[in-house]
Amino acid sequence: MRQIPPTALVLGLAGLIPFLWGMATILSPELATWGQRMIGARFVGPYVQLFYGSLILCFMSGVLWGFATMATGALGACGYGVSVLPVLWVLFVGGEGAGSTALFLTIGFAGLLILDWYFWQARLAPPWWMHLRVLLTALVVASFLPMIL
Numbered sequence: 001m002r003q004i005p006p007t008a009l010v011l012g013l014a015g016l017i018p019f020l021w022g023m024a025t026i027l028s029p030e031l032a033t034w035g036q037r038m039i040g041a042r043f044v045g046p047y048v049q050l051f052y053g054s055l056i057l058c059f060m061s062g063v064l065w066g067f068a069t070m071a072t073g074a075l076g077a078c079g080y081g082v083s084v085l086p087v088l089w090v091l092f093v094g095g096e097g098a099g100s101t102a103l104f105l106t107i108g109f110a111g112l113l114i115l116d117w118y119f120w121q122a123r124l125a126p127p128w129w130m131h132l133r134v135l136l137t138a139l140v141v142a143s144f145l146p147m148i149l
Contacts, residue, residue: 004128012136015056019143023050026146046098046147053140054090054106061087062114067124075122086112102147113137 025032025044035044042048061084068079079137090107095101116133119125 004132008128010133012132016136016139016143018052019140022052023143030055044061044137046102049143050098050101050105052142053102053109055142057086057090057108057112061085064119067119069120070124071122073110075124079119079122079124081114082118085115088096098147102142102144106144106148109137109140 021035021043022045025035026046032044042051064083064086065080068076068083071079086108089104089111093104093108094106097144113133116125117130120129
């Protein structure tokens with residue numbers, strides 16, 4: 001098993017906090033009320049999850065772009081091309097409410113995992129990359145389920 005560097009693992013898991021907090025405030029109206037009072041309505045429930053999820057997909061486009069810089073020729077050109085797909089997904093695909101937007105973001109994160117695999121298979125991502133990405137993607141997708149179901 002390829003070990004995930006501790007810093008990457010800790011920061012990756014910390015990046016789940018807005019997703020998990022949003023899910024918790026969807027599942028607990030009392031927690032949502034407390035959160036609205038303490039930090040504002042924008043930082044609870046679907047609002048924080050959908051906004052943050054969009055930001056993370058855009059951020060991941062940049063990560064993939066960085067991987068593409070390690071390649072040359074056709075592999076590099078293809079890498080640059082597919083690296084922008086997550087940000088284009090956020091730009092052009094969206095729902096008309098929290099549930100459909102959460103579904104589209106879930107599809108976006110699943111698609112991102114496929115792109116992660118592409119870069120990993122091409123040996124442009126570190127050997128431990130898929131171990132981290134599968135873990136994080138599974139938890140992000142699970143956090144959207146209360147909005148989708």
